[in-house]
Amino acid sequence: MGIETSTLDRSAIHGEEMVLNIGPQHPSTHGVLRLQVLTDGEIVTKITPYIGYLHRCFEKHCENVTYEQVIPYTDRCDYVASMNNNFGYAVAMEELMGIEVPEKVHHIRVIVAELNRIASHHLAIGTFGLDVGAFTPFLYCFRDRERILDLFELLCGARLLYNYIWVGGVSHDFPIGFVEKVYEFLDYFEPKIQEYNDLLTFNKIFIERTADVGVLPADVAISYGVSGPNLRGSGVKWDLRKNEPYSIYNKFEFDIPIGTGAMGTVGDCWDRYYVRIRELEESVKITRQALDQMPREGDVHAALPKKIRPPKGHVYSRTETPRGDLGFYIISDGKPKPFRLKLRSPAFTALSCIDEIARGWMIADVIAILGSLDIVLGEIDR
């Protein structure tokens, strides 16, 4: 068991160190990531992540396209939560240009963003189970995620890369019957959370694999800049939707689940996982409230000039995506194209602390730790 190995007297068993490469083509790296693992026997002494296999020059590209054309590129950063990326960019642009969007747009954005959060957490939960050897929950998660993707297909034709939330509004209104379908989905989905709990969360084998493993203490998490469910798993109550409400998140009532160390230590893999499970419930709550309060009539575009030309200046704005604080730093020089656009990626900071938390654990635990961090390489390399 992992607990004993981390406390072993290492000097007594010191042997020859071996370099082990995990990836770039490895199913549990969630993308194209190479981990250079220095091992002493079965025990990991150092991990160096090598990134850049998915680098597509996102930031440089943005300097050569107009502000509207950036949105399809933001889709491709965190490709399992595209709506949230669109949302973050739109919020940043609106802050830069000083636009106030209609009430209905705010609600539409919150609904689709929370649905996408549910879909993204489905993937995180399912593949985490897959990483530690539970195949069944993965199928259940993808069965339910498929329903959300179907909803999005109905909404905007695309299943993954939506280009739906635009600067100053959304591309078009909800189709007829969409709201009812979302209600239907929420009714269907809520009891399923219990199913995941029964299948995976409280399974003894799963708990043995994840509890007490890869503990990320709160101070380490903060000093690395880790955010999102990974930070909350360490017991820090920090959620931008509550702490720095953007859009209309201050109108809704929801809790911020944090890791309590129910199965082991605060900030272990199980806590990070369980925060995601409980966030599913919170997202359902927010979606329901947004659907109830949404004005049914109204425009879905703010009044915008035909060509978006923000005034000279710069803005840094951050939003809460399923992975954490997504920040956009945009410098405008008054031209139709951004002078500079910087993306602060939450998955990058989550990956950067892997050496700190995985040192001293076994190779099999590294896979569990990496899975619990829920990184998306499209966003890390961008």
Place this chain on the structure above:
Amino acid sequence: MIRYFSNIWQSITTLLIGLRITLVHLAKARKGIVTLQYPEERWPRPERNIGFSHDSYNVIRSRLHVDIDDCIGCLKCVRACPVDCIHIKTVKVEKGTDILEANHIGITSNGTQKRLLLTRFDIDMSECCYCNLCVYPCPEDCIFMTGGPNSSKQEIDYEFSEYNRSDLIYRFAKVPKDQVEKYTPPPKEKVKIDVAG
């Protein structure tokens, strides 16, 4: 000792709880609940109201199609495209005239008179990112993803694999290939650039 047995007890009970869900699911399972025999059967596409006005137009992401008779060569879609996959070349012709040998009809179905003859309108679908941004600015409503408001003429087509990558370049211009030069104005004299220097 107590912990040892409680661990065993927990392992057995939690495993059984998980197995119960799987068994219930198995009992409820209908034929084809998960696996879809793809080329034979397809997942149903969501139904939606597709109309020509932009208020009721629901987006479909599939192959791009251009009703070339309606295109006036305004290049708005070219400017909107974030990946530059639309290539248009135009030649100035007399306003509103029909040039029958080049399949050029001088007026669009919206009644706009065309000033430009399109000698080239290529869309490279291997580059397209299906963002749908080119559809919105079109003043003549002539560029759409297939299965959109043009679904009566163009059935939805989202699986257009080809053996050759060049087959993914869709050429919409109607000017016959051997006659393109006839309508292309002579190239302007280029300023020589000394590469070696």
